[in-house]
Amino acid sequence: MLSVSDLHVSVGAAEILKGLTLSVPAGEVHAIMGPNGAGKSTLSYALTGREGYEATQGAVTLEGRDLLAMTPEERAAAGLFLSFQYPLEIPGVPTMTFLKAALNAQAKARGEPELGATEILKRVRARAGELRISAEMLKRPLNVGFSGGEKKRMEILQMMVLEPRFAILDETDSGLDIDALRIVADGVNALRAPDRAMLVITHYQRLLDYIRPDKVHVLVSGRIVDTGGPELALRLEKEGYDKYLAAA
């Protein structure tokens, strides 16, 4: 589904990703782990097309379509979703309004009919219930004054409502207590489907106890240096990244 080959990405003068190759088939959840500064967030921004993250070499395709040639909103309409490590506050725009605008903009870009207000309301309320997000929170401007944990739950709500083909979860576990972590993980697991894939970026093994990956990749100094099953995550938790850092 997602195919990244020999991707080089520069931020300013510095090359952060130095030939990253990765393939995530439909139906699978992959985890990317790595030390600070390895390029984890750079990868999520490069995939979603953030300005200033320049792909100088390599290719990225989502279901065969060239992602690098698209604007961020085109990538979103193509089914790419990023759960931000630090979700932004959107003053003056209630969550419900925001979701409606996003859903309809994507539908429009895909040439699909826009959804009616009632239908959207129903869909959002059902998902919000699963994540224990109150109706009152949906009326408030998105993320404004929300706690770190509430913001993360809002990210998952957006993902559940937008139903992307490919989701990137960037450090979704940071800032979550154990109960919130379980709620978020349940939400993510509920979205696992044969025609959907996910990339979970994380520092810690903890999240992977709840969202069990099919594969774990180790990202060090801008490259994938090791790949294995879920047991790799447990080993990394014990041994750290020293071995890889020394080799790099």
Add this chain to the structure above:
Amino acid sequence: MAREGIDLSTVDAVRALEAGKYTAGFTTDIEQEFAPKGLSEDTVRFISAKKDEPQWMLDWRLEAFRRWQTMEEPSWAMVRYPPIDYQDATYYAAPKNAAKYKSLDEVDPEILETYKKLGIPLREQETLLGVAGAPRIAVDAVFDSVSVLTTFKKELAQAGVIFCSISEAVREHPDLVKKYLGSVVPTTDNFFATLNSAVFSDGSFVYVPQGVRCPMELSTYFRMNAQGSGQFERTLIIVDKGGHVSYLEGCTAPMREENQLHAAVVELVALEDAEIKYSTVQNWWPGDVDGKGGVYNFVTKRGDCRGARSRISWTQVETGSAITWKYPSCILRGDDSSGEFYSIAITNGRQQADTGSKMIHLGRNTKSRIISKGISAGRAQNTYRGLVSIHGKAANARNFTQCDSLLIGDKCGAHTIPYVEARNVSAKLEHEATTTKLSEDQLFYMRQRGIPEEEAVALLVNGFVREVLQQLPMEFAVEAQKLVAVSLEGSVG
């Protein structure tokens, strides 16, 4: 869900419009008549004669003119512009044969076309025949220096409401004009108001008699067309005891390379228990992105809550003009009277706005409220300047002020300058202010969800100004919302 409806209709409006276009910027090609260029007593006499004014009106103008010659242009506002040569402008321009048209059929088709293009309803028939959806709005159409048509006069007269051009009022209702003109903004008030008093051309006059609720919205559309001419409108609205009126003015001008001067005076008088709601959608040509051309908008607007329990509410949406200098104010003279000011001021490109309100509390238990939303983009400067003054006898006066600024990009500026004077210890004053910067991060976040950049800006801006837009009459809220979106096109990136 109504709110969301408004949000999404903005988004649709943005989609439907071409980026960065000032759609009111065309010129109308008709034969016009001008005063000789320059400003002297002769100019004042010329204008007065053109309008067939009585001697007392001419004397009033001349006194103002003599006074003006001794005055200095103010320089305290945060706006920068090259010195204005007051001799290098034309103070009167009118369509030829402009003896006021009696009906729509007589109006020059080019002028009709102009208002049609601007989307301003001048036809009465449909409304009178009861066609569904036909707007119930009476319009006074002012083209450069003259009012060319006022609609629904007969229907309004049946209710006892006088709605006509100020020129007509001077001739037809001299007692009312003599009694109230200059009673809120005296001829000596300030440099621009005094200039206006000397050379004012046209504008609207409204009188609502005792106990009458004006049966329809009243509005005036000001159009500046002629090259090198200024527009000096004068509007006077009087609402007698227990009366009520809602009034809206709209303003547009062609794209001209040179700057055009617009110095208006608006006076409102509300007697006991009367209520005036005055809304403005100002969309004068703002100049191009490099700051060439654009209207200099120096306006004095003031309302006098003269009677007990009277209410005056100002709502303004200011999107146009190269320079805006404007402080719609309320004198809260009557006990228990109240004043409100709701403002959206948007500056983009090289526009500069210095705007706000003055609330002068003289009576007891007077209340005022100021809600100001300033948006600055491009290389623009946006200043809120306000005064809340509580006089010694104004026991239990209350004011609430909220000034919010939104910055788009990092080359623009927002400034908030609130003045407060309280001479009565029972006064309760609240002031809140916020500054928000619309960041690249927020835009990227929204785009990642599939919302294109222009829509993202419209959503954010709309959320920011919603509280004020809700104050506008419904018909105009939608128009104003489009305007807000359009004036910020191309402001990002």
